[in-house]
Amino acid sequence: MADQRRSTVLERTPTPADIKRWRQYLADERAEAAVYRDLAKRRDGEEQQILLALAEAEGRHEQHWLNLLGEHADTAAHPSFRNRLVGLLARRFGSVFVLALAQRAESRSPYATDADATDAMAADEAIHEEVVRGLATRGRNRLSGSFRAAVFGANDGLVSNLSLVMGMAATGVDSKVVLFSGVAGLLAGALSMGAGEFVSVRSQRELLDASMPTQVTLTAAPRLDLEHNELILVYLARGMSREAAEHRAAERMGQFTCDCDPSLSLQPEEFQEANGHETLGTAWGAAAASFCFFASGAIIPIIPFIFGMTGLGALVLAAALVGLALLGTGAVVGLLSGASPLWRGLRQLAIGFGAATATYVLGLAFGSVVG
Structure with a gap:
């Protein structure tokens, strides 16, 4: 079936639209193969071999489009923006984020519905998605927990302090009061997060010590x-x-x-030392990191007030800055989970603004009652 489908394509005279589409496919296949080769340079062992095998498969697909294009293959199209971005990241970083983007690129392959692609190529792309998903999962599992703490800690600071600032502003108090409230919220939240992280890690160590x-x-x-x-x-x-x-x-x-x-076997009992991340020093490090992550998010809503802005303009700018940051943290979470960065960013934005709006409404109600 696939051979008949291919021979039919080769026998017909390609249209300009066909040539344009095939050139795009050719450029994208070359870009994807380059991504896998660049990633392989940063890996070793089994993962390196898997990535090189993926690059080889993309090379077979590349040859298919070369055969169809024939003399028209001289003028190559530029890879899509997504593939160029992934290629740049692969050359510079080679991180789990690149694999997450490559996973999404494989999932969007048009070969399943394109009559000019063989059935084997469509099946390859479906399998490639699962292969890259597996590699990305390995990377996600290796990803430092402190990085996830950074994303979620910053997000907590963004949402909680924006809500506090908007709630205070809605009561009609002076802008200086709003600023001082925001600073107090930053310090209180960051100290609370740091203390909680310290107690959590230290308590875990003590529990392990008690159980040994x-x-x-x-x-x-x-x-x-x-x-x-x-x-x-x-x-x-x-x-x-x-x-x-x-x-x-x-x-x-x-x-x-x-x-x-x-x-x-009755060998003498030998007990391993507690893991390095559970030592007292790491507890202090976790507390400091948690403090900084929360503070980095919580400072954004009060930036307009720090620079002397007041009134509605300051609130709008604060909301805009926080919105951009929420989109960024949501996109990162989306990449880590293999989901759409855009939709995860929008979801994070909706949740954050929902909390801030609710607090603002409550502030209006409280201000009217007190007034």
């Missing part, structure tokens, strides 16, 4: 009553089967020194 078994079994075992061996209870509580617990207790109490059953 001690070496008491090595020191207390020789003095235990052989007939009432509570040492078995220790190992049962740790999740061992009774047979394994009895075997371990017998060795600890010196009843024998050899392991007759390898499956009940």
Whole structure:
């Protein structure tokens, strides 16, 4: 079926529209292959081989369009803006964001509905989307949690302080009061976020420390009553089967020194140190980072007031600045999740402005009651 479809295309005389479309496909295939090769340069092992295989597949697609274009292949079109952007990012960064963009590009392949593309090419593009999704998922899993904290912390600062500023302004108070309220909201929110992050990480470390078994079994075992061996209870509580617990207790109490059953290997207990990200130093680092992330978002709504603007103009500019920032954070979240950056940005914008509008209405109501 695919061969018949291809021969039919080759037999017909291409129209100018066909040539234009094929040249665009050719340019995009070359750009996509270059993206995968650039990404492969920054990887090694299995991931590098996967990316090179994707580039090779795009090369087969490129050859298909070259065959169709024939003498018309001399004048190449420019890749689409999306592919040029992805290529630039791949050369400069090679990050998970590039894979997320490549995933979306593969999902939008027109080959499934284009009669000039073979069935195999359409199937390739569908598979490529899943391959890139898998690679992007690996990258998302490796992505630092602090980066996600930066995005969401900044978003919290944007929404909460914009809401505070608009709510205070709606009551009719002086612009200086609005500014001081915004600064207070920034400091209070950032300190709260920092303290909460410190307590969270520190508490996790303390819980891990409390759960880590001690070496008491090595020191207390020789003095235990052989007939009432509570040492078995220790190992049962740790999740061992009774047979394994009895075997371990017998060795600890010196009843024998050899392991007759390898499956009940009774090597001395060795416990790993707590993970590096759970140390006290990291708790302080997490607190500082959380403070800065929140403050970086919370300062934006008060920028107009810092520079002396007042009234409706200051509120409009604050809302505009926050709106741009919300679109940016939403787009980043969309890329990380493999979803549409535009729609995620618009959703973030709607949520943020919804909260600010509700607070503004409440401020109006409170101002009218007090007034």
